[in-house]
Amino acid sequence: MSVIVLLLIASIIVASLFLAAFIWSVKNGQFDDEASAPLRMLFDDKPLNKEEK
Amino acid sequence: MSRKENAVSVQCYHCGEDCSDKSIHAHEKEFCCEGCKMVYEILNQNGLCDYYSISKNPGINQRIKIRENKFSFLDDENIQQSLIVFKDDNQTHISFYLPQMHCSSCLWLLENLHQLNENVISCKVNFTRKEADIIFNHRSVSMRQIAEMLTAIGYEPYISLSDAKKAKPKLNRSKIYKLGIAGFCFANIMLLSFPEYLGIDAKEQNLIDVFRYLSLILSLPVFFYSSSEFYISAWKSLKHGFLNIDAPIVLAVMVTFGRSVYQVLTATGSGYFDSMSGIVFFMLIGRVLQDKTYEQLSFERDYTSYFPIAVTRVKDEKEETAALPDIKLNDTLLIHNQELIPADGILTRGKAVIDYSFVTGESLPVEKEMGEIVYAGGKQIGSNIEILVVKEVAQSYLTKLWNREEIKQNIKDEERSFVHLLAKYFTWIVLFLSITSATYWYFHDIHKMWGAATAVLIVACPCALLLSNTFTNGNILRILGRKHLYLRNAQTIEDIANINYIVFDKTGTLTTGRYNEINYDGMPLNKDLKRKIAALTSQSTHPMSKAIAAWTNESSRIKVVAFEEFAGKGIEGIVDGELITLGSKSYVTGGHAERDVESSVYISVEGTVLGKFSFRNQYRAHIPALIKTLQKNYQLAVLSGDNAGEKDFLQELLGFDAHILFHQKPEDKLDAIKTLQQKGKKVMMIGDGLNDAGALKQADVGIAVTENSNNFTPASDAILEAKELPQLFKFIQLCKDNKKVVMSAFIVSIVYNIIGNYYAVQGMLSPMHAAILMPCSTISILLITFGFSNLSAWRMKLK
Structure with missing residues (x-):
């Protein structure tokens, strides 16, 4: 039985971490501009890096 | 003509504009x-x-040149201060609004500005x-340079x-x-409630308590x-x-x-925590969906976002930049081509041709002579002019309009929606039910009284109505937004x-605001005469x-002698030995001036009036069809x-009982x-x-x-x-359907309520009944609202 209590605590802690991550991301402004983020990730790195390779 | 048709269409490599007729070839590309080439x-x-x-032809057309020292006002310390978001020893943070931004290439380029x-x-x-939030080193680059680079x-x-x-x-x-x-x-909570719903061993009472607490x-x-x-x-x-x-929801x-x-405290049951938090969660989703409006658009703009931040002031024969609020009476302002006149003033130098179409609705630019008053809000077209300010910015004709009471007050009652009315009746019915059942149980089984009375309040909360309303509104807002009709809010x-x-307003709304259609009435003009007219008119910038x-579609190099332009009247000149006069009726025909009934230009050759050109606004496509519906x-x-x-044209278009009024001031x-x-309309x-x-x-x-x-x-x-103006009728229909969808979802929810x-x-x-009913009704409401509102949009081909 005590195992269940232990599991409960673990599960709620994990869930709380996700909640914290969510709150942090909202605070960080990640949901303010939904249009540019999906575009931004498609861009290659700077052309300079290509030359180095 | 034939040359154009034969040519393969060439697109500008930079902006994608068709440039088959005259393209610049450079770097193996066409511009x-x-x-664009630059x-x-x-x-x-x-x-x-x-x-x-990244995207094809992402550029912005560069045909219209921007005045060289347009951003010189950014050198001004005070103006800089008002724009800077943050500044320390090395860095300045600034945010610029760049309306030209439109594609992923733009995004990429701007983020690679460094x-x-x-x-x-x-x-x-x-x-x-x-x-664009730009951070730059202000020791080595100025704000003006950044603006000029952009x-x-x-x-x-x-x-x-x-x-x-x-403070944004x-x-x-x-x-x-x-x-x-x-x-x-x-x-x-849902997870913790499952054991009890599914049956837990009575021996494990401790565990039950843990879950409940x-x-x-x-x-x-x-x-x-x-x-x-x-x-x-x-x-x-x-x-x-x-x-x-x-109110009933809070209850x-x-x-x-x-x-x-x-x-829970008396250990008599597990409570309805899961249903309660669930319904709050879903109602919040609805609210967020509904209130997600278009923050990039401003519905509250006043004249300040139309006026420039700074203007050029002439003081002691020198030009200087002055912030707009600092403009005082008797200042002399220099207005460049395409610039806005920020304050009422008297024209002191240059020839003003002012486009008031945005301010007054007059579709033709107005010519002003020195000494005449020019009103704020007009745009100068042509050469530079100077004006002497006679009224401060805050006092000018245009800004005064904004200070009128009707415009200032912004109390639009947000609570006139039928939903609130419905909720009110609903609340009374629920209260009545609750009290009735409480009285009944009071006489039959007093232990059940509180349970029954509260259960009615719990079950019958009008959250379904709120859900169907917010979700439908949110969905309709999105459908309309995709069709480029952006509403301020769900109401x-x-x-x-x-x-x-x-x-309707006419100029700029029903019409494009440009004069594209010219009708000629009168004696026919032969090609030779047309060429002469072209020669004469090309002398003038009006x-x-x-x-x-x-309109003549001719280009000629015939020499015009004795060309003269009379502001507000017309032009004349001797072309190929013939005196041609073009201008207003009174000027050309000598007849007395009527109040301008239409925009027309009369023509006479050697004193004989040949006819007149009448100018017609170009109506937007499909306007007649829209009006008919x-x-x-x-x-x-x-x-x-x-x-x-x-x-006459409008009267015919709108029908003879329609009110059509002209010369309307704001x-x-x-x-x-x-x-x-x-009158109740x-x-x-x-x-x-x-x-x-x-x-x-x-x-309204x-x-x-x-x-x-x-x-x-x-x-x-909105x-x-x-x-998208021709779609207006469909938009209205969709908004009407909104109510039907909300109502049908509400009726379904009443079934669950019963x-x-x-x-x-x-x-x-029991908590379990509540836990089953709540998600069932929520999901069916969501299906109905999304399904029906999308269906009606699809039926109207708005999808």
Whole structure:
């Protein structure tokens, strides 16, 4: 039985971490501009890096 | 003509504009103009040509040149201060609004700004708001240079007087936090409730207690934080003596929470924590969906975002930059081509040709001579002029309009929706049911009294109504937004559905505001004569002359002798030995001047009047078809600030009972709307210019029409892109369907309510019943609202 209590605590802690991550991301402004983020990730790195390779 | 047809169409490599007739060939690519070529060269030099591979022809056309020292005002310390967001020893943070931004290439290029200039530390783009947050090293580069660099690559920052006001409204994210926390608690409570629903061994009483108390703890943030959204709104409306939809919901949430806490503490049951947090969670989703409006568009713009932040002042023969609020009486201002006149003044130098179309609705630019008064808001076309300020900016004709009472007040009662009315009846019925069942049980089985009474309140909370309303509104807002009709808020949907009178502005709304159609009445003109007219008119810069020159479709190099231009009257000159006169009726025919009924230019050769050119506005495509459909259901009217030249045409178009008024000043328009409202009409005003601003605000629904939703639009309830205007009737229909969808979802939810109440009044509502009913009704409501609203959009081909 005590195992269940232990599991409960673990599960709620994990869930709380996700909640914290969510709150942090909202605070960080990640949901303010939904249009540019999906575009931004498609861009290659700077052309300079290509030359180095 | 044939040459054009044969040529393969060539697109400008930079901006994608068709440039088959005259393209510039450079770097093995075709460009439409020097400007585009230059941008390409800048990018090429800096190794930024990926710009062209992300989207096709991403550039912005550079044909219209921007005045060289346009941004010189950014050198001014005070103006800089008003724009800077943050500044320390090395860095300056600034945010520019770049309306030209439109594609992923733009985003890429702007975020690589540091490759163009090493002193730019970073540039972060907010695409929805079309803003770029730029951080630069102000020791080595000035703000003006940054603005000029942006302009050089085609992204001219738009800086207006409203930018000078500090403190942008902060984004309100509290609803998102509330939603996140409600979701977290709801999911965990749900999980903890399962054991009890599925049956747990009675021996494990300790475990049951753990689950119950954990649920109780998890429900606290939902009750105290997430639900505060509803408490605040309910309290506000109660203070105004009004029972809005949130009031019964708050009652239900409180009763549910109270009863659940009681049950857990007395160990008599597990409570309804899961249902409570679930319903709060779903209702918050609905609210967030519905309130997600278009933050990149501003519905509250006033004249400050139309006026420039600074102007050029001439002092002791020297030009200097002055911030607009600093302009005093008797200052002399230098107005460049395409610049706005910021204050009423007297023209002291140069020839003014002022485009007032946006301010007054007059479609033709007005010529002014030295000594005449020019009003603020007009745009100078042509050469530079100087004006002597006779009224300060805040006192000018245009700004005064904004200070009128009707425009200032912004109390639009948000609580006139039918939903609130419905909720009110609903609440009374629920209270009645609850009290009845309590009385019944009081006499039969007093132990069940409290249980039954509270269960009724729990089950019958009108959250279903709130859900169906918010979700449908949110969905309709999105459908309309995809079709480029952006509503200020959800209430506007209902307002649009209720209108019965539509008033149009003419210039810029029904018409494109440009003179494209010229009709010639009179004796036929032969090719030779046309050529002469072309020669004469090309001498003049007046827009009407230009239009006639274009109409003749001739280009000639015939010499014009003794050319003379009489402002406000006409032009004359001797072409090939013949005296040709073009101009107003009184000037050419010598007849007495009538009040301008239409825009026309008369022509005479050697004193014989040949005929006249009449100018017609070009109506937007499909306008007649739209009017025909609207006519069947609504009364229509046109209020125009322009002359009556189009009266017959419009009367025919709108029918003979339609009100069509011309020469309407902004106040006249506002008063006309007011009179209609006093007669009990629900008026929709559709306009575009500053002269419509008062009317737009006064009307029950004001829709601002614009070519580009990022341009300046006067304050309004909705912004519609001009190309979608023909769809107006469908938009109204969709808004009407909104109510039907909400109602049908509500009726379905009542069925669930009856089932729930069946158990509740008998005092048999177990947490498990509630836990099954709640998600069932929520899901069916979501299916109905999304399904039906999409279906009706699809039926109208708005999808």
